Amino acid sequence: MGARIIGTGSSVPKTCLTNADLEKRVDTSHDWIVSRTGIHQRHVVTQDEDILDLMHEASLRALDASGLRAEQLQAIVVATVSGNYAFPSTACLLQARLGLDNIPAFDVNAACAGFVYGMSVAHSYIKSGDYDRLLLVGADTLSTMVNWEDRSTCVLFGDGAGAVVLDTQNARSDDRGLLSTVVESSGALWQLLHVRSDHRQTVDQEGSHPKEWGIQMKGPELFKVAVRALSEVTRKALDKAGLSPADVSLMVPHQANLRIIRAVAERLHMAMDQVYCNVQDYGNTSAASIPIALDEAVRAGRVRPNDILALCGCGGGLTWGTSIVRW
Numbered sequence: 001m002g003a004r005i006i007g008t009g010s011s012v013p014k015t016c017l018t019n020a021d022l023e024k025r026v027d028t029s030h031d032w033i034v035s036r037t038g039i040h041q042r043h044v045v046t047q048d049e050d051i052l053d054l055m056h057e058a059s060l061r062a063l064d065a066s067g068l069r070a071e072q073l074q075a076i077v078v079a080t081v082s083g084n085y086a087f088p089s090t091a092c093l094l095q096a097r098l099g100l101d102n103i104p105a106f107d108v109n110a111a112c113a114g115f116v117y118g119m120s121v122a123h124s125y126i127k128s129g130d131y132d133r134l135l136l137v138g139a140d141t142l143s144t145m146v147n148w149e150d151r152s153t154c155v156l157f158g159d160g161a162g163a164v165v166l167d168t169q170n171a172r173s174d175d176r177g178l179l180s181t182v183v184e185s186s187g188a189l190w191q192l193l194h195v196r197s198d199h200r201q202t203v204d205q206e207g208s209h210p211k212e213w214g215i216q217m218k219g220p221e222l223f224k225v226a227v228r229a230l231s232e233v234t235r236k237a238l239d240k241a242g243l244s245p246a247d248v249s250l251m252v253p254h255q256a257n258l259r260i261i262r263a264v265a266e267r268l269h270m271a272m273d274q275v276y277c278n279v280q281d282y283g284n285t286s287a288a289s290i291p292i293a294l295d296e297a298v299r300a301g302r303v304r305p306n307d308i309l310a311l312c313g314c315g316g317g318l319t320w321g322t323s324i325v326r327w
């Protein structure tokens with residue numbers, strides 16, 4: 001029994017910060033940011049915006065694309081690390097916004113790999129036969145967790161939400177849908193990327209902090225682990241589905257850094273026209289990056305029936321994983 005993605009949607013905040021805007025805040029340059037990361041701009045929330053607004057809008061767009069009504073959903077899974085409450089989960093708050101009741105709703109915390117972890121949960125739910133129709137959302141506002149005086153991190157992150165509706169409709173009769181998912185973690189590497197949960201501040205709030213405040217990252221070490229982990233886990237997920245990298249029509253990777261994406265494609269012997277990139281427009285939107293990229297690719301006509309997609313992500317934890325989908 002397979003699960004098909006029958007609708008995608010996404011949403012980003014209205015405020016867009018270009019590299020030129022960041023040159024005015026910290027000692028950096030457009031050329032450095034583009035050459036080291038590929039990022040040109042990022043959208044960030046301000047004090048009057050909430051992660052829930054982004055999640056809600058992305059979900060409504062995905063539902064609209066799917067042709068389903070919210071009331072037909074049987075479960076809501078949200079991948080995020082930036083909810084406003086320790087509890088309730090952002091998924092429960094989204095459930096209330098959607099006017100739904102008496103279905104399971106919960107969050108998954110796997111940072112930038114969260115969407116793939118969510119796919120793993122959705123896959124298991126659907127395979128078990130317990131649920132037929134799920135809403136899976138990836139949403140984060142990591143701009144609220146960076147130190148806006150630390151040039152080594154503040155240029156990297158943006159905010160947003162992406163959503164998919166998964167359904168078993170027509171998926172029992174053919175081999176289209178979610179083929180395999182492999183997720184892995186390495187808690188031993190947690191210090192390469194971390195942030196305390198009480199370090200929150202939007203870009204338009206006043207306040208100066210010590211260097212230890214906000215997201216802490218060992219960039220060069222993380223870069224190497226990300227390239228190795230993403231290429232190895234993508235091979236494992238393809239193996240599990242009986243496929244090889246040459247079968248992939250489109251890889252939709254987590255959009256952290258264009259150099260990481262290129263290095264992973266190279267290790268998998270994939271051409272860059274097999275890879276979807278939009279890191280230049282949004283920066284690293286954490287759990288939202290894969291579903292935002294997928295939504296753009298679908299709406300741009302880059303995904304056709306029976307295409308093989310590899311959705312892969314890596315993030316704090318460390319966590320990583322890949323889902324293989326026959327569209």
Ligand SMILES: CC(C)(COP(=O)(O)OP(=O)(O)OC[C@H]1O[C@@H](n2cnc3c(N)ncnc32)[C@H](O)[C@@H]1OP(=O)(O)O)[C@@H](O)C(=O)NCCC(=O)NCCS
Binds near residue numbers: 029033112151
């Ligand atoms: C962060 C990253 C872009 C930095 O690129 P890098 O080439 O490794 O650069 P380094 O961190 O070694 O820094 C090189 C120099 O640039 C400087 N630098 C760092 N940020 C800068 C910025 N925004 N503007 C200008 N210079 C900057 C550093 O201070 C350092 O200067 P020094 O040599 O005088 O000490 C890169 O390591 C990376 O992308 N890592 C993975 C990050 C990631 O993907 N995180 C999320 C995973 S989900």
